[in-house]
Amino acid sequence: MTADPAARRGIPDATVARLPEYLRALTDLAERGITSVSSEELATAAGVRSAKLRKDLSHLGSYGVRGVGYEVDLLAYEISRELGLTQDWPVAIVGLGNLGHALANYSGFVTRGFRVVALLDHDPDIVGQHIAGVAVRPMDDLERVAEVDGIAIGVIATPAASAQGVCDRLVAAGVRSILNFAPCVLSVPHGVDVRKVDLSMELQILAFHEQRKALAARRTPLREVVR
Amino acid sequence: MTADPAARRGIPDATVARLPEYLRALTDLAERGITSVSSEELATAAGVRSAKLRKDLSHLGSYGVRGVGYEVDLLAYEISRELGLTQDWPVAIVGLGNLGHALANYSGFVTRGFRVVALLDHDPDIVGQHIAGVAVRPMDDLERVAEVDGIAIGVIATPAASAQGVCDRLVAAGVRSILNFAPCVLSVPHGVDVRKVDLSMELQILAFHEQRKALAARRTPLREVVR
DNA sequence: TAGATTGTTAATCGATTAACAATC
DNA sequence: TAGATTGTTAATCGATTAACAATC
Numbered sequence: 164m165t166a167d168p169a170a171r172r173g174i175p176d177a178t179v180a181r182l183p184e185y186l187r188a189l190t191d192l193a194e195r196g197i198t199s200v201s202s203e204e205l206a207t208a209a210g211v212r213s214a215k216l217r218k219d220l221s222h223l224g225s226y227g228v229r230g231v232g233y234e235v236d237l238l239a240y241e242i243s244r245e246l247g248l249t250q251d252w253p254v255a256i257v258g259l260g261n262l263g264h265a266l267a268n269y270s271g272f273v274t275r276g277f278r279v280v281a282l283l284d285h286d287p288d289i290v291g292q293h294i295a296g297v298a299v300r301p302m303d304d305l306e307r308v309a310e311v312d313g314i315a316i317g318v319i320a321t322p323a324a325s326a327q328g329v330c331d332r333l334v335a336a337g338v339r340s341i342l343n344f345a346p347c348v349l350s351v352p353h354g355v356d357v358r359k360v361d362l363s364m365e366l367q368i369l370a371f372h373e374q375r376k377a378l379a380a381r382r383t384p385l386r387e388v389v390r
Numbered sequence: 391m392t393a394d395p396a397a398r399r400g401i402p403d404a405t406v407a408r409l410p411e412y413l414r415a416l417t418d419l420a421e422r423g424i425t426s427v428s429s430e431e432l433a434t435a436a437g438v439r440s441a442k443l444r445k446d447l448s449h450l451g452s453y454g455v456r457g458v459g460y461e462v463d464l465l466a467y468e469i470s471r472e473l474g475l476t477q478d479w480p481v482a483i484v485g486l487g488n489l490g491h492a493l494a495n496y497s498g499f500v501t502r503g504f505r506v507v508a509l510l511d512h513d514p515d516i517v518g519q520h521i522a523g524v525a526v527r528p529m530d531d532l533e534r535v536a537e538v539d540g541i542a543i544g545v546i547a548t549p550a551a552s553a554q555g556v557c558d559r560l561v562a563a564g565v566r567s568i569l570n571f572a573p574c575v576l577s578v579p580h581g582v583d584v585r586k587v588d589l590s591m592e593l594q595i596l597a598f599h600e601q602r603k604a605l606a607a608r609r610t611p612l613r614e615v616v617r
Numbered sequence: 618t619a620g621a622t623t624g625t626t627a628a629t630c631g632a633t634t635a636a637c638a639a640t641c
Numbered sequence: 642t643a644g645a646t647t648g649t650t651a652a653t654c655g656a657t658t659a660a661c662a663a664t665c
Binding site: 179191208247252254264266271274275276363364367371 | 406409414435488495567574583591597
Binding site: 428429430440444445447448452454455456457458459460 | 620624625
């Protein structure tokens with residue numbers, strides 16, 4: 164259909180979601196001085212099956228050597244490039260309560276192409292504070308900051324009630340990628356990506372499985388139950 | 391195959407992962423005084439299509455009324471029960487750096503059946519501090535705490551290097567559900583559930599899509615690019 | 618009854634897996 | 642060459658979607 168092969172090259176969402184995990188495993192290996200790795204070894208380090216890993220990597224290109232494996236540095240670089248981590252992405256965090264505060268200090272944000280360049284909060288008591296070396300600015304500055312600093316990714320760490328309003332302003336200011344920590348659904352126009360992290364949702368999913376284990380143990384007490 | 395229908399009733403993982411979102415939407419509706427909702431309305435509030443919502447709910451039972459919709463309170467209760475939130479789950483948080491600190495104070499953890507009953511840290515400077523009304527205890531207390539308080543869910547918010555060790559001790563102490571915030575893969579025996587939340591992974595997935603949007607805009611400059 | 622909306626079916630779509638030919 | 646491991650194929654599995662009969 165499309166002539167341009169790069170335009171066609173659609174990497175499946177499930178694969179994209181695993182690339183950061185592969186990259187993390189490769190970084191670990193590199194730090195341990197390991198220069199070459201098989202799909203079997205890398206898959207184990209990333210917590211997947213080797214067939215899935217090879218299938219995933221095949222979407223990026225052919226960076227392995229049959230009979231040998233993958234060169235750690237090369238593969239790490241190719242995944243980084245595919246994920247867009249060879250560029251620099253300016254990030255703004257909106258809402259600096261406990262969670263926003265922790266995010267601003269989170270080392271995983273600073274590394275790998277992300278730069279937290281702006282912190283914004285509504286509360287006059289928080290505005291002016293320095294967190295992780297960055298001054299917290301008032302919400303009024305949002306549009307100016309987005310333009311001047313060229314914010315690519317907005318992190319929303321406000322209460323749910325304010326999240327949609329903040330999101331609307333970020334989008335109006337040209338931000339097309341949103342990471343939402345507020346426990347609510349955000350509606351955005353086409354072309355804007357939202358990813359949601361809801362800490363209590365994860366706990367609830369665990370509770371579901373925990374409950375099933377408790378029920379199963381009660382139903383079939385074949386082994387002794389851990390006290 | 392199995393005689394017991396409850397044992398057979400396998401709710402798909404994808405459905406379980408959405409139940410907390412439905413529950414959140416229902417709680418919002420209830421707070422706004424809305425007592426009845428159609429699948430179309432609830433689906434919009436939860437950010438999914440109505441067909442998917444109805445399919446998901448059909449796995450729990452038949453709690454709607456044809457031609458009318460769902461009673462908000464009833465459905466919220468049934469989902470809560472299915473998720474195991476009508477019980478009380480004692481939670482321990484290990485590692486009280488910035489993130490662990492934020493988690494201990496996170497209101498989403500306190501509500502809905504979860505009780506943060508224990509905080510543990512390795513650092514003598516942190517041990518003894520009170521966070522969200524709970525005293526931080528030394529790591530040596532882990533096994534005692536797990537038994538005495540009956541910890542059901544362990545939250546790991548330590549650096550990656552310590553995470554597997556902490557996980558092993560939690561599992562040995564009888565904890566079968568782990569929420570891992572450390573950026574590493576944990577290996578656990580069969581019967582133990584691990585869910586992982588990696589904040590930087592989410593950013594990386596956003597960066598991938600952001601990069602594609604930038605490339606697409608460059609390739610086909612049909613509309614003006616937001617400056 | 619007429620209108621509305623659920624619960625379910627059947628078709629489609631996408632992801633996973635095992636197996637193996639290709640090839641280092 | 643012999644041994645090892647990739648990249649790909651084809652089969653399976655599970656999730657999504659649209660459509661509609663059931664039914665309030």
